[in-house]
Amino acid sequence: MPFKTTILVRFGDLDPAGIAYYPNLVNYLHESFEDFFAGAIGKPYPEVFRDGIGFPTVKVEMDFLSPVHYGDRVEVDVTVEHLGNTSVRIRYEGSVKGKPVFRARNTAVVVNMRTFKPTALPSWLRESFERALG
Amino acid sequence: MPFKTTILVRFGDLDPAGIAYYPNLVNYLHESFEDFFAGAIGKPYPEVFRDGIGFPTVKVEMDFLSPVHYGDRVEVDVTVEHLGNTSVRIRYEGSVKGKPVFRARNTAVVVNMRTFKPTALPSWLRESFERALG
């Protein structure tokens, strides 16, 4: 079961064509990732980050399937696709009223924020990610 | 020969780890695209856009190879990889002092901004893009 969250399209996300500017939709992936921690991992990402674990993105692929408009509520399904030793690959599927608007895959490395070196996921975090494997 | 431009990393692009936040690096792709019009197409993108032609992104793939830091000057090589009937695929390669920092590929559809329908590139624009084919 993917984790589900909803993101409201804000005025500041729009371009002069009146639709969401695509780098801002990429930002929605990170916001969904943050919501995933609060909702599915059980520890908000700000706390994880302050504990010294970061997830810098090393790869993103994203398809924009349909324009996203002002005021839309984008429902995002977050699925852990792959769990490596020191990395995680997550799939994001965005839709508005059931209509797909984007589909993305993000690979992030797990990093010790003090050394900036890759590190294995702590076991409690690994277990939570495993439960979210799609 | 790819078109080359340079983007200065600004304070507002940074994350709490002191490196560029990845959606902001995606925004650099669009800025490089804008510079490509001014420098390689011969007509600034704002004028093209006001003439009613837009290039909404339908797909982006991006690899983040090395962190980008505050004050870095990211040199971006812009190469037209493929020119379809109503679409264009562009490769972006970013480096800082010769060290690769990102590599991306963006597919955009050519759209008539009044109808929001795909449209063929006007011939003068097609010729400029063809000259930039890598």
Add this chain to the structure above:
Amino acid sequence: MPFKTTILVRFGDLDPAGIAYYPNLVNYLHESFEDFFAGAIGKPYPEVFRDGIGFPTVKVEMDFLSPVHYGDRVEVDVTVEHLGNTSVRIRYEGSVKGKPVFRARNTAVVVNMRTFKPTALPSWLRESFERALG
């Protein structure tokens, strides 16, 4: 009674010092303004905007009283301070767990988005703003 809304501080809002970058806090004013429409005016701002009425800011004054951190929930009080013929001045007071973090005043002009000329507030909108006068 001011209208109240809450804004969650996102990773993308932060600067390298780990606190919210101040132009992003200015963006919170607009997000609060949008929430004010949905919650206090009774018509979401995206609909008002699509009906052809915009509120471009002509003046903003903002005091940053205390740093805003990652994961903070900023509670924003929105008060209509002054209602002119074709303008509105709104006060925003942000706090985190009761501690004031910012205080701002924004003056916006009511504009017909087709002509870009100032226009009087439609009466139904004026009545809603009047009820929100602080």
Add this chain to the structure above:
Amino acid sequence: MPFKTTILVRFGDLDPAGIAYYPNLVNYLHESFEDFFAGAIGKPYPEVFRDGIGFPTVKVEMDFLSPVHYGDRVEVDVTVEHLGNTSVRIRYEGSVKGKPVFRARNTAVVVNMRTFKPTALPSWLRESFERALG
């Protein structure tokens, strides 16, 4: 004599009305501040920041005098208005082809980034700021 810099209006700065979204114009103040360091202080702000000195904004006042459009080159005059013990107030005046588009005043505190406490400007920096006093 104010320090002068120029900022190019990017696609990502625009709102659905096709003009710069005002929090993005606030961001221009910071970009102008960064350019001021490189051009008038003689040490780029990223280096000053890495040396452990920050300038968090405590107050901003900004008047938006005329819309800023896509592709505009905003010329910004940067004037040091007041130099306190541990603070600095700077005036920013933006214009496009000689037409004023914004006018702002920003007060920032000088902070030791390791302690987050206000600190006196180092003397070499104070001298550079004094030379830029308007």
